[in-house]
Structure formats: C-alpha cells, structure tokens
Amino acid sequence: MLPKTTPDATPAAPAHPGAHPNPLGRLSLDELRRRTSMKWRTYPEDVLPLWVAEMDVPLAEPVARALTDAIALGDTGYPAGTAYAEALAEFAGKRWGWDDFAVERTAIVPDVMLGIVEMLKLVTGPGDPVVVNCPVYPPFYQFVRNMDRTLVEAPLGEDGRLDFAELESAFDRVTEGGRRRAAYLLCNPHNPTGTLHTTAELTTVARLSHTYGIRVVADEIHAPLVSPGARFVPYLTVPGGENAFSLMSASKAWNLAGLKAALAIAGPDAAAELAELPEEVSHGPSHLGILAHTAALRDAGPWLDALLLGLDENRRLLSALLAEHLPSVRYEPSESTYLAWLDCRALPLGDDPASVFLERGRVALNSGIPFGTGGAGHVRLNLATSGELLTEAVRRMARAVG
Numbered sequence: 001m002l003p004k005t006t007p008d009a010t011p012a013a014p015a016h017p018g019a020h021p022n023p024l025g026r027l028s029l030d031e032l033r034r035r036t037s038m039k040w041r042t043y044p045e046d047v048l049p050l051w052v053a054e055m056d057v058p059l060a061e062p063v064a065r066a067l068t069d070a071i072a073l074g075d076t077g078y079p080a081g082t083a084y085a086e087a088l089a090e091f092a093g094k095r096w097g098w099d100d101f102a103v104e105r106t107a108i109v110p111d112v113m114l115g116i117v118e119m120l121k122l123v124t125g126p127g128d129p130v131v132v133n134c135p136v137y138p139p140f141y142q143f144v145r146n147m148d149r150t151l152v153e154a155p156l157g158e159d160g161r162l163d164f165a166e167l168e169s170a171f172d173r174v175t176e177g178g179r180r181r182a183a184y185l186l187c188n189p190h191n192p193t194g195t196l197h198t199t200a201e202l203t204t205v206a207r208l209s210h211t212y213g214i215r216v217v218a219d220e221i222h223a224p225l226v227s228p229g230a231r232f233v234p235y236l237t238v239p240g241g242e243n244a245f246s247l248m249s250a251s252k253a254w255n256l257a258g259l260k261a262a263l264a265i266a267g268p269d270a271a272a273e274l275a276e277l278p279e280e281v282s283h284g285p286s287h288l289g290i291l292a293h294t295a296a297l298r299d300a301g302p303w304l305d306a307l308l309l310g311l312d313e314n315r316r317l318l319s320a321l322l323a324e325h326l327p328s329v330r331y332e333p334s335e336s337t338y339l340a341w342l343d344c345r346a347l348p349l350g351d352d353p354a355s356v357f358l359e360r361g362r363v364a365l366n367s368g369i370p371f372g373t374g375g376a377g378h379v380r381l382n383l384a385t386s387g388e389l390l391t392e393a394v395r396r397m398a399r400a401v402g
Contacts, residue, residue, distance in 0.1 A: 022313075024311070024314065026057065032056055063254060063295045092234065109282070113143055130149045184216050184217070247263070330342070330346070347401055361400030
C-alpha cells in the first residue's frame, strides 16, 4: 500500500487583499430571486437554494464589458482564433507556474463535461472501463454510462484523499485479461470534497497509469478556485502526465455556466490524438462565451482574488455555525472550490438528509447519494453566497433536525 501524502503548501500566486470588494454579499435576496437560472427557479420562493454550482455574485466588470461591447458590435457569430487558450496560458503561468503551456495543443469544446466525453471517445471504445474516485461529481456517472462505457469506482480514503491501494486495485481489475483500452477520469480539485491533489499524489497517479496502460483525463474546472496559501498542480505538469488530457474553463470561478466554453488541453504525447477531434466539436462553444471566458482570465484577476478571500471567510463562518447549531455534522474546510461536503451520518436523517433539510427546513442542498459510493448520509452545500444567507440556511437546517 502506497503512503498518504500531505498537501503542497507553496502558493503559485498570492491573493491581493483590498484590491477589489468581495463579490459575495453584494446582491440582495430580492435581486437574486429575479434571476431565471436553475439555482433560483427550481424551488419555490420560500426555499433558500444552496445547491447547484452557481454563485450569488454580480458579473465581473471586465466580463460584462466584453459582452456588452460584443453585443453593441453585433459580434455574435461563430467562434474563431486562440485568444481563449492564450489567456489561459497567461493565467496558468502566473497562478500555477505552468510556463510551458502549449496553445497549439488545445481545442475549444462546448463545456468541460462534453469535452470529457470527446476525450474519452479518443482513448476508449464502447464498453471500455472508466475509473472514478467516489464520491464524485454526479455527471461523471451519467455521461460515462450514456456513452456506453463501464464505470468503475475507486473510493477516496476516509480523509477525502486519493487511496492508492483502491486506485491500483481498480486499475488491476479493469486491465485484467488484456482489456484493450481503459481511462481514469480524475477530478482535480475534487468535487465534492474540495481536496487539492499534491504533486506527489499526481506523480503517483501518472506512474500507476503508465504501469497499467490507462489514460488519464483530468477535469480541472475548479482550478482557479484555490485558497490563498494553497497550490493547485495541473496534472499535465507532473512527470508522467505527457500522454494525458485536461479540461479547463473559467465558468466556475467567474460564474459563467450559462456562457458555454471550455478548453481541452493535450500533453505532448497526446497531441496527435487531440488533432483527431472532429472539427464540428469546435462549433459547440458560444462565441460570446469564449469572449467572456477570455476576459475573465485576462482581466478579472482582482475580482477572483477578492472572491477567494470571501470564500475563506465563508468557510470559517460555516465551521462556526455548524459548531453552534449542528455540532454532530462533520465538516473539514477545504482549500479549493466553493463547495462544502457535510457528513450528516450522526444525525437521525437517514441516507438522504438533503430531502429532510428541504422538506422541514426549506433549504435546498445537493443529496450525497448521486455522488456514488460514500455519498449516503452526506450533503453538498454551496458556499458562494452571502454570510447572511449562509447563516439563515444553517439555522433552518438546525430547526429541521430539532
């Protein structure tokens, strides 16, 4: 059994306190309820929605300006060029020290999940296995199964980190008998736990994947959402990651889910396969989406830095609120994402506490069950809201239990 590792501690780029006002808490509940997106229209108005990955923030000004300028010009045609990839390369160099990011080894794709599907099509065929670390983002299950691949779970450890004994066991099972192709769908940073995989952990992943002939596809959509003082390590930068693929987007960090655009990035040994991506895939992203994502990466760094500080404040607030109102709920504040993974198994709420919090407390959270093995008895809470709404949500949850 391989040893556990501890998180990297060196930040690639510091946040800048005071550079920009905290985007969280700037919108009132009445303003938020005027939104027509999924978060605010799925449930009745008496429900506080802290579930799906949308943030309660105003749009970053550089992004809004890019969109309004394009609309004023009628610039609403098909996407073209490499500006998005160039902006990500610049961002990755500054934030993560990724100095050899190769724009020529990128392709625009509609969004991260559809990009994952396309990468899996390049390296696996119908019926081939895809390994995931559960509990994990539910669309991993849905999309993998819908594309006629076999999903294989390698559960995380009790500490929420990669369990290499489980991972190697899964790799051994899926390659037994000389199976032709297999893939490993890595979530980095991990959703829902917020775990940041370390350089040592990712290097071990690369070694195991080469040993067993398994291709790695990394979902790195939450990469910009890393706390000051912590460090995100892109999978393609670790030794042995040369034949892997990464999917990245500005959508989570700048709240752009409705402006579809993402990038597929190939390691040097996977470039020829990425070149086989059907040309029509590049027609899927929105041109306005690409303009928005490019502006976010290039010009909205101060907005992101202020958000990251605000998320840290909310993690501390949530810890304090749970200690006061729901001390039986286990919560380990993470170093990334704006998601909180709450272990409610000590409460008398059964396998699906989210249903109880919704029915009795009128708070909408994500049920842990769709996240796979290890999800029962858990809920995922979206921290990207005001302290006021977060406080009210926890109080309602406590009343639902009491």
